[in-house]
Each structure stands twice: as structure tokens, then as C-alpha cells.
Amino acid sequence: MRKFELLDGVVVPLDRANVDTDAIIPKQFLKSIKRSGFGPNAFDEWRYLDHGEPGMDNGKRPLNKDFVLNQPRYQGAQILLARENFGCGSSREHAPWALEDYGFRVIIAPSFADIFFNNCFKNGLLPIKLAADKVDVLFKAVEANVGYKLKVDLEKQTITTPDGSAYPFEVDAFRKHCLLNGLDDIGLTLQHVEDIKAFEAKHRAAQPWLFA
Amino acid sequence: MTAKTLYDKLWDSHVVRQEADGTALIYIDRQLVHEVTSPQAFEGLKLAKRKPWRTASMVAVPDHNVPTINRAAGIADPISRTQVETLDANCAEFGIVEFKMGDIRQGIVHVIGPEQGATLPGMTVVCGDSHTSTHGAFAALAHGIGTSEVEHVMATQCLVAKKSKAMLVKVDGKLGHGVTAKDIALAVIGKIGTAGGTGYAIEFAGSAIQGLSMEGRMTLCNMAIEAGARAGMVACDDTTINYVKGRPFAPKDSDWDKAVAYWKTLHSDAGAKFDATIELDAAQIRPQVTWGTSPEMVTSIDGRVPNPASAPDAVKRGDWERALQYMGLKADTPINEIKVDKVFIGSCTNARIEDMREAAAVAKGKKVAANVKLAMVVPGSGLVKAQAEQEGLDKIFVAAGFEWRDPGCSMCLAMNDDRLEPGERCASTSNRNFEGRQGQGGRTHLVSPAMAAAAAIAGHFVDVSR
Ligand code: SF4
Numbered sequence: 001m002r003k004f005e006l007l008d009g010v011v012v013p014l015d016r017a018n019v020d021t022d023a024i025i026p027k028q029f030l031k032s033i034k035r036s037g038f039g040p041n042a043f044d045e046w047r048y049l050d051h052g053e054p055g056m057d058n059g060k061r062p063l064n065k066d067f068v069l070n071q072p073r074y075q076g077a078q079i080l081l082a083r084e085n086f087g088c089g090s091s092r093e094h095a096p097w098a099l100e101d102y103g104f105r106v107i108i109a110p111s112f113a114d115i116f117f118n119n120c121f122k123n124g125l126l127p128i129k130l131a132a133d134k135v136d137v138l139f140k141a142v143e144a145n146v147g148y149k150l151k152v153d154l155e156k157q158t159i160t161t162p163d164g165s166a167y168p169f170e171v172d173a174f175r176k177h178c179l180l181n182g183l184d185d186i187g188l189t190l191q192h193v194e195d196i197k198a199f200e201a202k203h204r205a206a207q208p209w210l211f212a
Numbered sequence: 213m214t215a216k217t218l219y220d221k222l223w224d225s226h227v228v229r230q231e232a233d234g235t236a237l238i239y240i241d242r243q244l245v246h247e248v249t250s251p252q253a254f255e256g257l258k259l260a261k262r263k264p265w266r267t268a269s270m271v272a273v274p275d276h277n278v279p280t281i282n283r284a285a286g287i288a289d290p291i292s293r294t295q296v297e298t299l300d301a302n303c304a305e306f307g308i309v310e311f312k313m314g315d316i317r318q319g320i321v322h323v324i325g326p327e328q329g330a331t332l333p334g335m336t337v338v339c340g341d342s343h344t345s346t347h348g349a350f351a352a353l354a355h356g357i358g359t360s361e362v363e364h365v366m367a368t369q370c371l372v373a374k375k376s377k378a379m380l381v382k383v384d385g386k387l388g389h390g391v392t393a394k395d396i397a398l399a400v401i402g403k404i405g406t407a408g409g410t411g412y413a414i415e416f417a418g419s420a421i422q423g424l425s426m427e428g429r430m431t432l433c434n435m436a437i438e439a440g441a442r443a444g445m446v447a448c449d450d451t452t453i454n455y456v457k458g459r460p461f462a463p464k465d466s467d468w469d470k471a472v473a474y475w476k477t478l479h480s481d482a483g484a485k486f487d488a489t490i491e492l493d494a495a496q497i498r499p500q501v502t503w504g505t506s507p508e509m510v511t512s513i514d515g516r517v518p519n520p521a522s523a524p525d526a527v528k529r530g531d532w533e534r535a536l537q538y539m540g541l542k543a544d545t546p547i548n549e550i551k552v553d554k555v556f557i558g559s560c561t562n563a564r565i566e567d568m569r570e571a572a573a574v575a576k577g578k579k580v581a582a583n584v585k586l587a588m589v590v591p592g593s594g595l596v597k598a599q600a601e602q603e604g605l606d607k608i609f610v611a612a613g614f615e616w617r618d619p620g621c622s623m624c625l626a627m628n629d630d631r632l633e634p635g636e637r638c639a640s641t642s643n644r645n646f647e648g649r650q651g652q653g654g655r656t657h658l659v660s661p662a663m664a665a666a667a668a669i670a671g672h673f674v675d676v677s678r
Pocket of ligand 1: 320
């Protein structure tokens with residue numbers, strides 16, 4: 001996993017609640033057996049005017065000019081600003097894969113769906129929960145200022161606006177450690193092999209039918 | 213000793229170790245695997261030269277991509293075919309039990325787990341699929357995970373997790389005629405919203421829940437994720453134990469008695485504390501129909517499409533307006549005047565034998581309305597299909613003009629060829645009405661199997677309770 005370093009990135013506002021993972025990456029792209037290459041199809045149904053299928057040359061497809069990701073002022077955005085319950089629906093990790101592949105490193109929203117939230121951390125994406133009124137302030141600022149950027153400092157757990165106001169955010173210590181160091185969970189868990197084996201032996205003795 | 217919730221009991225009995233900040237390693241008893249969310253996990257495992265920790269804990273099945281018609285010809289779409297073949301190859305390589313496409317035991321992963329007895333009370337169950345919450349109906353701790361976590365569980369038999377808060381959804385009283393577990397699920401979501409359960413594990417309890425069959429409980433727990441909760445669960449009782457008994461993966465002989473003794477402890481203790489409690493009166497629940505693009509956009513069959521002018525706030529108003537536009541609906545239209553183009557009876561929410569019976573009872577001796585272009589019934593597994601055929605349900609459906617298909621996810625998410633065309637409106641027994649879920653531009657209304665069958669016959673939504 002890529003390390004999460006200090007970020008100073010352009011923000012794109014996606015002003016709807018309950019954005020689901022079907023919208024983030026439509027199901028036809030889930031047929032891939034790879035982990036990469038989903039970026040061009042992130043938000044496919046909103047982003048293009050035609051129907052997307054795997055294997056198409058996305059560079060030649062008609063763009064929906066009204067969709068916020070297609071507006072020139074938001075090109076190169078690395079921070080996605082969103083509303084309540086972002087990432088609800090299916091558990092597909094293809095959603096964070098697509099967002100990461102598109103170039104996002106941070107998603108800011110008042111709330112996230114649990115599975116999506118978890119999946120982000122496994123892919124070098126930082127989801128930040130910020131109170132709805134603060135998110136609202138950011139939406140207004142982004143829309144009012146072309147090229148609006150935010151600085152995200154994971155180490156210090158702050159978001160800083162161009163005018164210098166800082167918003168602190170919470171992040172789980174373990175997840176922060178993994179993101180900052182680009183650590184993969186499996187390696188970490190396997191440091192506890194003895195604990196797992198001991199638990200398993202005890203569990204097997206108590207409920208042998210689980211191991212029949 | 214302090215009184216524990218069912219969730220506390222399931223959690224505590226699986227903690228391998230816990231860090232000071234609450235992050236825990238949880239031991240996983242059962243991992244169910246399907247073709248869509250596993251290839252990258254197997255690949256990761258191989259790249260790191262790791263082996264699955266305990267292959268016997270895994271059961272695999274292809275379901276999302278499989279055709280529901282003319283199966284002997286194989287999968288036409290080469291990309292879908294590759295995905296299913298990749299699952300076959302991975303299972304063969306690692307020696308994982310798999311019910312392949314031609315096997316009568318093949319079906320939707322959340323239907324076959326319980327059907328085979330691979331889901332047992334007291335277990336932790338995971339699958340790379342959000343509707344894994346279904347298995348909580350067995351007093352199991354079951355949740356959906358992402359592909360990185362699938363790989364993690366394969367490699368370590370553990371999941372890194374933090375304990376959720378506990379919510380009690382208590383439904384007391386008697387359900388009215390024609391009102392089902394699906395209606396309870398939609399009514400709960402209508403009440404708390406699709407994010408209402410975020411951060412919680414929900415326990416469903418109360419006399420109405422105790423009165424449900426295992427299949428009804430599965431329908432309910434299946435939809436817990438649509439309320440934002442990663443896990444839903446129901447206490448173990450005789451209904452649970454009777455269902456499990458004799459299934460292929462269920463404990464046998466002396467193990468059985470020992471298991472039952474343990475399973476009987478799997479309920480919340482009197483006085484156990486929940487972080488939130490929601491109460492519903494079963495008698496007040498009416499057949500539900502969703503009108504929008506999120507399961508919380510739901511009302512009863514007696515209701516009308518809401519008017520965005522009466523939305524509680526500006527964000528909601530915008531969502532409602534967008535939903536009505538996408539759904540091609542006018543504000544204030546009575547629900548029972550909405551006509552449907554297609555009907556889908558299937559999915560891990562409602563494709564078990566009781567669902568088939570419920571729909572067939574409505575369809576018996578009737579004909580699908582002329583304005584309905586396609587009404588399809590897709591059983592949840594090969595065994596459900598065989599059972600339904602033994603009971604003659606297939607004949608009832610076919611005589612009424614429904615198509616009787618082979619098992620799989622089908623038009624629940626339209627990854628195979630079964631889908632809505634743009635603008636088509638569908639009465640569906642599945643669980644998600646998101647934009648494009650059943651095909652780009654398709655319009656989904658979530659309902660119970662009886663309501664779906666009734667809509668097929670009438671050509672529009674009708675009240676099955678009258
Ligand atoms: S039936 Fe639908 S919800 Fe259930 S596992 Fe299949 S695609 Fe997912």
C-alpha cells in the first residue's frame with residue numbers, strides 16, 4: 001500500500017447524499033479479475049453520456065459536461081467532498097479502487113457507510129468524517145473559489161483551508177499508523193500467529209463441530 | 213455477572229486479542245466466497261506466497277455472473293466466464309469446497325450457506341458481499357467485508373475489527389394478513405433511514421420476530437445492511453435449531469447435543485443494555501413499496517409518492533426531486549396507480565422456498581397483465597428450484613405467464629443478461645433500488661414476493677392484504 005503523505009489537493013464537491021457504491025463503480029466493471037484500472041470508470045453512469053462496458057476506449061466516449069468531475073476547474077482533484085452516508089450499498093472494494101485509481105487520496109463527508117469506510121483504509125485512501133455544518137461551509141467555499149485546495153495532514157489530524165482555518169479530525173490510531181507507513185494488515189496480523197493458534201485450539205475444544 | 217447482549221456474546225467468544233484502542237482480531241469460523249470479490253484476494257495470496265489458513269472453513273459458489281437460462285450453453289459473456297472460471301481454478305488449486313454452476317447445490321451465496329448448514333448459530337461468518345448480514349438470522353455474527361479483508365481472512369482466519377454499538381429493533385404484535393418479513397424490513401428502514409444503523413449491530417427481537425420462520429428472519433437480517441448496519445441478528449430458539457437439524461454441514465451425533473446446549477445460550481440476557489432501541493408495532497405495518505432510489509424512500513401501498521415541497525430540509529428535497537425525476541414519477545401519485553413493465557421475484561432477500569410459495573399463491577390461476585413485458589421467477593438455489601418443482605409451483609408460474617429460471621443473483625444487480633432497459637419500471641423482491649441497479653436507467657420498486665406477484669397480475673401495484 002502507498003504511504004499517505006501530506007496532501008495539498010484540489011477539492012471537488014459532489015453534492016448528493018447516499019452516494020452508493022453502484023454509482024461509484026457500476027457492476028459491469030466488477031467482472032474484472034484485476035485490482036487496477038477502474039479509475040476511468042469511476043462514476044461511469046454520471047460521467048459519460050453513453051452506456052459504459054469493460055474494454056471500451058473511455059477517451060472516445062461522450063462526456064456529461066454537467067457532471068462535476070468533468071468540469072475543467074476540478075481537473076486533477078485529489079479530495080472528494082461529499083454528503084451523508086457516502087459509499088453505502090454493496091461491499092465492493094472496486095469502489096475505493098476506482099476512486100484511488102482516479103487520483104483521489106481523501107474523501108470528506110459527514111458520514112460514511114461502514115464497509116466502504118473500512119475498505120478505504122486498505123487502499124491508501126483517507127476517509128474523513130467532519131460535522132455536517134463544517135462540510136457545508138467547505139461546499140460553499142469550494143463552489144465560490146476556482147482552484148480551491150485543502151491541506152490534509154494525517155500526522156497532525158488537521159485539514160487546513162487556504163485562509164488558514166484548521167479543522168481537526170478523528171482517526172483510529174491503528175489505521176493512522178498503517179496509512180502513514182503504508183503497512184499491509186496481513187503482515188501485521190501474522191505477527192500474532194501464536195495468539196491465533198492458541199485461540200483456535202481453545203475454540204476447537206469448546207465447539208468441536210466447527211472444525212468437523 | 214453483567215447481562216450481555218447476543219452481540220456481546222458472539223463478539224466476546226471470538227476475540228483473539230484486543231489492542232488498547234479497541235481494535236481487535238476476531239476469529240472467523242466461516243468464510244463464504246463468490247466469484248466477484250475473490251479473484252484479487254486469491255491473487256494477493258499467491259503473490260505473497262501465502263496459503264489459506266483453514267480451507268475447511270471456506271465454501272465457494274458462483275452466483276453473480278451465472279446465466280439463469282440455457283445454462284448448458286455456458287456463459288456467453290467472455291469476461292463473466294473468465295471470472296467464474298477463475299473461481300473454479302482457485303478453489304481447485306487450494307482444495308476449497310465449491311458448488312459449481314452445474315451442481316444442484318449451486319445458488320446465491322446467502323441462500324446456500326444456511327441451506328447447507330454451513331451457517332450455524334454462534335459462528336462468525338464473513339463473505340465479500342454486504343448481504344452477509346443475512347446469516348445473522350441464525351444468532352451468528354455475520355458481516356460483509358471488502359476484498360482486502362477477504363484476503364486477510366483467508367491468510368489469517370481473522371478479521372481486524374472494532375466492536376460496533378448495539379441496537380435493538382423490537383417488533384411486537386401480530387403481522388396483518390399479507391404482511392411479511394420484507395415489509396418489516398422496509399418499514400424499519402423507512403423509520404430509521406439507510407444510515408440509521410451505521411455503526412451498529414442490530415438485534416431484531418420481539419414477538420413478531422419470534423413468530424417469523426427462519427426464512428423470514430433471513431429476509432429481515434439480509435436488509436439490515438440497507439439500514440446501514442453491517443450486521444443484523446436474531447436470537448437462537450427452537451425455530452433456529454429445527455431448521456439447522458440434519459443439514460449437510462450441521463453437527464451430528466454427540467456433537468449435535470453439545471452444540472444445541474450451547475446454542476440455547478445465544479440470546480440477549482434479561483436487562484442487557486443496548487445503545488439504541490427502536491420499537492415497532494407489527495399490527496401497524498402495511499405492505500411496503502419503495503418509490504425512490506434509496507430503500508429509505510418507502511411508503512405503504514396505501515400511500516402516495518411524496519411531494520418534495522414537504523421534504524424536511526433542502527438536502528432531502530434535492531434528493532427527492534432527483535429521485536422522482538429518475539423514477540419518472542409525479543409527486544402525490546397514489547402508489548397503487550403506478551404501472552410496472554417487469555417483475556422480478558428472486559435475490560438473496562426473497563428467493564427461498566417460502567418466497568416461491570408466497571408468490572405462487574397469488575399467481576395461481578391468474579394471468580400476468582398484458583402491459584407486463586416480463587415477469588420472472590429466479591429461485592435462490594438449485595435445491596429451492598427442485599423443491600418448488602416438486603410442489604408444482606413452477607407450473608403455477610408458467611401457466612400464469614411467468615418465466616421460471618435457473619438460480620443466481622440475476623436481475624437483483626444485472627451482472628448477467630437479466631436486466632431492465634432504460635426507463636423500464638420493475639416490481640422487484642430484491643434489496644436495492646439504487647439508480648441503475650437493475651440495468652442502466654431502470655426503475656426499481658422494492659416489494660415482498662406476494663406484492664410483486666400481485667403487481668404482475670394487475671399490471672400495477674395492488675394491496676395484497678385486502
Ligand atoms: S442476490 Fe443481489 S444482493 Fe444478493 S448477493 Fe446476489 S447480487 Fe448481492
